[in-house]
Amino acid sequence: MLVKQISVFLENKSGRLADVTRTLADNGINICALSIADTTDFGILRLIVNKPEEAEKILGENEFTVSGTSVIAISVEDKPGGLAKALAVLQENNISIEYMYAFVGKNGNSAFVIIRVEKPEEAVKTLSSCDITIIPSQQVYCQ
Structure with missing residues (x-):
């Protein structure tokens, strides 16, 4: 992921x-x-x-x-608080963000965000368990 x-x-x-x-x-x-x-x-x-x-x-x-x-791509609701929800999950689990940026790509009412953290595998498990959508690499890599 x-x-x-x-x-x-x-x-x-x-x-x-x-x-x-x-x-x-x-x-x-x-x-x-x-x-x-x-x-x-x-x-x-x-x-x-x-x-x-x-x-x-x-x-x-x-x-x-x-x-x-290695970075993580997530999908967040494209509305006020959509990104805040994902960041709160990381904060509550003591997972620090080194940097992040958004990129062009939408799936319905969602926006895509790239996040770099110290322990990406742990972050993927944590985010997934809290219903944050992780975007698989094949979906992120444009054609």
């Missing part, structure tokens, strides 16, 4: 983000979700792609600093 996310360390200079997206596009890899956290000198680009293992290999071969990480 875990999703593989690709993280790319980028120098904060013009064109680096374009280089990553062009490299992926040239190799037929589709970006399903992304998040960028930056400082003055560098940024971390986090990506959910349709072929994570291939993306990690190709980016590494093209001299990008890249790593893979």
Whole structure:
């Protein structure tokens, strides 16, 4: 039930983000979700792609600093309090969130959210037992 996310360390200079997206596009890899956290000198680009293992290999071969990480994709009700319910479950079970981001994708009245926690397998069990929908990787990876 875990999703593989690709993280790319980028120098904060013009064109680096374009280089990553062009490299992926040239190799037929589709970006399903992304998040960028930056400082003055560098940024971390986090990506959910349709072929994570291939993306990690190709980016590494093209001299990008890249790593893979396990994250959780959940579906929350798209209404006030929908996300709060899932976060309360994690809080009540002492599961800390390292970071999170939402991505385009809806299933009825639900929104999709990516969450990175220290113990993802434990978080999946906890969330599932509290009726929070975990989205399987094959559903997250766009085609």
